[in-house]
Amino acid sequence: MPRRPILRIAEVFASLQGEGLRQGEPTVFVRLAGCNLRCAWCDTKFARRGGGEVSLPDILAAVRFLRQAFPATWACLTGGEPLLQETRPLVRALRREGFRVQVETNGTRECPVGVDWLTVSPKPPRFAVQPGLVGKAREVKLVVSRELTLAAVRAVRRRFPVSTPLILQPHGMAAWSMKKAWRLLVEAGRRGWPNIRLMVQLHKVLKIK
Numbered sequence: 001m002p003r004r005p006i007l008r009i010a011e012v013f014a015s016l017q018g019e020g021l022r023q024g025e026p027t028v029f030v031r032l033a034g035c036n037l038r039c040a041w042c043d044t045k046f047a048r049r050g051g052g053e054v055s056l057p058d059i060l061a062a063v064r065f066l067r068q069a070f071p072a073t074w075a076c077l078t079g080g081e082p083l084l085q086e087t088r089p090l091v092r093a094l095r096r097e098g099f100r101v102q103v104e105t106n107g108t109r110e111c112p113v114g115v116d117w118l119t120v121s122p123k124p125p126r127f128a129v130q131p132g133l134v135g136k137a138r139e140v141k142l143v144v145s146r147e148l149t150l151a152a153v154r155a156v157r158r159r160f161p162v163s164t165p166l167i168l169q170p171h172g173m174a175a176w177s178m179k180k181a182w183r184l185l186v187e188a189g190r191r192g193w194p195n196i197r198l199m200v201q202l203h204k205v206l207k208i209k
């Protein structure tokens with residue numbers, strides 16, 4: 001008998017998308033467990049290891065249950081780093097359920113399946129991005145951490161097509177990070193670097209998950 005696809009899952013929940021250009025849209029999140037990076041300021045440390053092994057049918061059952069009460073047309077695979085696992089069957093199944101699918105990745109793994117929205121969020125110190133992601137990203141997100149420099153903003157901006165928006169995202173609601181994000185935005189603008197904007201995490205403003 002063929003084995004049913006199993007994924008390591010940290011949580012499945014419904015909320016609005018709080019980050020990036022899809023901000024405000026009702027979304028079901030599937031948070032995959034495991035990450036290959038160790039960002040000091042990570043706000044999902046619980047998802048970096050552990051998680052539970054869940055079969056594809058059980059993930060879909062949870063998603064369907066959430067959708068009964070929450071009018072989401074988008075599903076977002078996040079983490080941890082979702083692309084460390086074999087996500088193709090899940091992406092295809094979610095699409096068959098009628099969802100548009102977003103993947104949020106740290107950029108260190110190629111995305112082997114077509115998705116409707118790919119968010120690439122390169123992380124310090126290397127801000128590494130797999131070549132295959134460059135043309136597929138619908139948005140690029142940089143968390144304004146202590147490590148983020150103007151040179152790193154420039155390097156990431158140059159790595160992606162000008163038409164791909166680059167978002168500076170303050171770290172949570174930290175005042176120092178918001179001020180730094182503003183300074184970086186102004187400096188980038190003075191230098192004529194294109195298509196950079198500042199967006200805060202809406203779910204943190206609203207104090208929801």
Ligand code: SF4
Pocket residue numbers: 035036037038039041042043044045048079080081106123
């Ligand atoms: S890449 Fe994301 S999940 Fe992984 S450690 Fe960094 S912030 Fe946390």
